[in-house]
Amino acid sequence: MQTKKKNFVLFLVSFMVGMIYFIPYIRFTFYDQTLEVFQLTNTQMGTLGSVFGLVAIFCYPISGILTQKIEPKNLLAIAFAGSAVVTLWQSTFPNFAMLIAIYVLFAIFSTATLWSPYLVILRNLGSEDEQGRIFGVSEAMRNIFSAIAGYLFIWIFSIFANQVAGYRGILIIAVVLDIIFAIAAFLWLPKIHHSKTEGQEEKPQYTIKDALKLPGVWLMGLFIFSCYSMIMAGTNYLGTYTTQILGVTASVSSSLAIIRSYVISIVSGFVAGYIADKLKSKIIFLIYLLAAILIVCILTPLLSHQVAIAIVLTMIISFISFMILSTYFSVMGENDIPLEMTGVASGIISCIGFVPDCFVTIIIGSWIDQDLIQGFNRVFIWMAAWAVVAIAVAVIMYLRTKKVIADSSKSEI
Numbered sequence: 001m002q003t004k005k006k007n008f009v010l011f012l013v014s015f016m017v018g019m020i021y022f023i024p025y026i027r028f029t030f031y032d033q034t035l036e037v038f039q040l041t042n043t044q045m046g047t048l049g050s051v052f053g054l055v056a057i058f059c060y061p062i063s064g065i066l067t068q069k070i071e072p073k074n075l076l077a078i079a080f081a082g083s084a085v086v087t088l089w090q091s092t093f094p095n096f097a098m099l100i101a102i103y104v105l106f107a108i109f110s111t112a113t114l115w116s117p118y119l120v121i122l123r124n125l126g127s128e129d130e131q132g133r134i135f136g137v138s139e140a141m142r143n144i145f146s147a148i149a150g151y152l153f154i155w156i157f158s159i160f161a162n163q164v165a166g167y168r169g170i171l172i173i174a175v176v177l178d179i180i181f182a183i184a185a186f187l188w189l190p191k192i193h194h195s196k197t198e199g200q201e202e203k204p205q206y207t208i209k210d211a212l213k214l215p216g217v218w219l220m221g222l223f224i225f226s227c228y229s230m231i232m233a234g235t236n237y238l239g240t241y242t243t244q245i246l247g248v249t250a251s252v253s254s255s256l257a258i259i260r261s262y263v264i265s266i267v268s269g270f271v272a273g274y275i276a277d278k279l280k281s282k283i284i285f286l287i288y289l290l291a292a293i294l295i296v297c298i299l300t301p302l303l304s305h306q307v308a309i310a311i312v313l314t315m316i317i318s319f320i321s322f323m324i325l326s327t328y329f330s331v332m333g334e335n336d337i338p339l340e341m342t343g344v345a346s347g348i349i350s351c352i353g354f355v356p357d358c359f360v361t362i363i364i365g366s367w368i369d370q371d372l373i374q375g376f377n378r379v380f381i382w383m384a385a386w387a388v389v390a391i392a393v394a395v396i397m398y399l400r401t402k403k404v405i406a407d408s409s410k411s412e413i
Contacts, residue, residue, distance in 0.1 A: 021146075
């Protein structure tokens with residue numbers, strides 16, 4: 001595939017994936033409006049998020065299985081077509097029971113038919129030396145789309161006479177975009193499962209059983225579990241930390257949130273991808289990042305009386321967290337996971353790695369409710385502890401990679 005075509009596919013699939021996740025998470029961007037137009041309580045809103053996260057966990061391995069059997073671009077087309085139908089249903093403002101069904105379907109279409117196909121397409125866009133850039137740029141492009149969509153939808157809200165009409169307008173626009181992206185996926189994304197031609201060696205067909213036998217799959221699952229446990233604590237609670245502990249105003253906190261969401265998350269993806277590919281090992285790069293975030297997590301609560309310094313440290317935590325998030329899937333090659341196994345392996349890895357979605361916010365929320373200062377101190381201890389675990393797993397991955405390479409070199413002699 002030519003470079004221009006690769007870049008086009010990279011940008012297209014990244015923007016598409018950014019879109020499909022925006023609507024299920026729109027409740028965070030327009031929290032109060034969502035409560036009002038759907039007549040929900042805070043508990044019901046939280047229930048919708050829990051339902052979405054729980055169903056998604058079980059859909060990750062299903063996504064891997066489907067990707068091994070069905071052309072990834074066709075699965076993405078199905079994902080967007082399904083999302084369009086579900087979003088159109090949501091625009092009728094159904095009752096809470098129907099919303100639960102809607103969020104179950106959102107989880108299915110944004111996970112089972114999207115996640116592994118997306119990763120497979122990304123991994124097939126370049127060699128192992130390009131994986132850092134590919135995954136980093138993709139994460140950055142997804143965040144760029146989210147930023148554009150967020151500001152666009154805020155403007156759309158402002159031009160309607162009431163919130164119901166504004167909310168419906170956003171959902172209808174999302175439906176149209178989903179339909180366009182479904183067609184684009186089918187027409188312009190590359191075919192991965194090429195038909196075997198005469199004289200060509202048939203590619204191996206891997207199953208979940210094959211993936212489960214690979215130590216690299218389990219190590220990556222545990223590594224992402226550790227990183228994600230740490231990142232969730234940082235990205236979800238640093239904003240409220242600046243107001244409740246550091247004492248900054250709500251307007252300043254909002255400005256910092258915009259920088260974190262729409263500047264740091266974008267820049268970090270490009271920077272992380274570029275640096276990762278320049279180093280000999282992406283695993284070593286991730287170890288450096290984890291060591292840095294460990295140090296900053298220790299320093300931040302100790303320097304909370306120095307507000308300006310503490311704010312800078314929280315921004316550093318965000319930057320490093322997004323760098324890790326952008327590149328941790330790029331080490332599949334170093335973990336000896338075959339390219340043809342990407343679909344089924346990524347399904348298992350994600351099923352293990354994203355389990356923290358189900359419990360982290362509950363644990364940390366209870367800590368903060370019990371004791372504000374001690375609760376946030378525990379948040380930083382939590383992040384530091386998981387950074388240590390992630391470093392330990394990363395070291396094991398790196399040593400195993402060196403052993404695999406050494407054994408391979410001996411067998412060739």
